[in-house]
Amino acid sequence: MLLKFTKMHGAGNDFVVIDLISQRYRPREQDMRLLADRHFGVGCDQILLVEAPDSPNVDFRYRIFNADGSEVENCGNGARCFARFVRDKQLTGKRVIRVQTAGGVLELRVRDKHRVEVDMGMPVFAPAAIPFAAAAQADNYPLEVDGQQLEIGALSMGNPHALLRVDDIDTAPVATLGPIIERHPDFPQRVNVGFMQVVSARDVRLRVYERGAGETLACGTGACAAAVYGILRGWLQDTVTVQLPGGKLEIAWAGMGHSVTMTGPTAVVFEGTIRI
Template identity: 50%
Template sequence: MAEPAALRFSKMHGAGNDFVVLDLRDGRPAPDAALAAQLADRHTGVGCDQILTIEAPHDAASVASYRIWNSDGSAAGQCGNGARCVAAWLVRDGAADPDAFQMESPAGVHQVRRTPAGFAVAMGVPRWSPAQIPLAGFDGEQPAYSVEVDGAPVTFGVVSMGNPHAVVQVVEVASAPVLQLGPALQASAAFPDSVNVGFAQVISRQRIALRVFERGVGETLACGSGACAAAVVLMRAGLVERSVSVALPGGTLQIDWPHDGAEVVMSGPATFVFEGAWTP
């Protein structure tokens, strides 16, 4: 019997948020939940927060499309750090113009440009209505929402960046109850599709500190869409400027949102770690 073909991969990270990148442009199937869990395991696999599959584009103007798979095998709608890693991978592969190009994610089409620090990706226009998150139990859009979690009220902002985010403002991220409140909010009936939970501290009008408990993953060193979500929630509340740096445990991202109707632009690094082959 022939041995199974090895699956080539690239290990990458964006500000510490790490990925296994698979080139599936030849039409091979995406990893199922079992393979995703094997690849993501940090003791017996490659180790990653999420798996990125690079696939053929749907739009002729795009160089490629990509999908995102959490370490538990579930699909994700968006990943900002992953978007920059896909961009860097496509440039290294020769598939994309080194300076500017278009690619697609499950959340839509993204314009990409190279910057001195890495890549800037247009992440789309934020969506605010409860139905778009989705957030249950609220008919209309509000500046902030409150639900009861473990017998106590929790107040947060919500936004969709192609995936759902709840943003909890805290006095100090270092002592924020990330590992307790993160999974509790995810399990709340208010979030029927679960949610990414960000804990944001305003350091100044130009800088935010952030920790994120991601849906299907847990706390990560960085979350690009989470940085966008925290920034726009705080911008809309008038607490920070329209251009802010977001300090995450794994590094710093730059978020720009010129006005409410504009796309959010996220800038930051994308790093290659190593290449390998996985044999099932």
């Protein structure tokens, strides 16, 4: 069949977005891998599906597939692109859009044509809910990796994140430690791995090795997780600029009991049709 799509990105984190309201298609893992393939397909970090809601309390269902074909709970940069897509395609005229994800409901607020703010919900710290194998909840945890003892933060932003503070992200061992920690047995559903450099109380540099996708140019939930971890540890203030390889995101968190908000750019790259 022929499938229409739009290629988009948020701070360099790129997506294939598919409208499954005006066209019919049942996603298959092998098709997701083909769409994400940068040589034989369209090429992207994740595939985003726009589906009709199955609840009267939301406007759309938002599904996310990684480049390896696995379906995941949440994607913050994708959520911003999702909001712009449904407005560009005139699927809604709303500026505040509620979407159901596998990780819960997100509220997307369109600020202008190119910038969207996302209410990412409250971070989750209980190890069993991340999920992460730890005896008790803590601000940081020891993690043994290849014979060395690391100190990490662990939390969920709708999907699991491990955070490591490093002196310089340019020399951080993202390519070597990233895939090992991603599949560490203490994270039974695998994990996104963030390497964060605290520049000042309001500025962080971040690289993220994403579960099922490898290192990406930006990760919205990863930026939220890094900001939350830094605020918890007292390194950061409650509003932070996170500089990722693909661009900047603004993250705000007022502390326990409050949602995390993320604001950042969206861009349309091209539209097309592919036979699958």
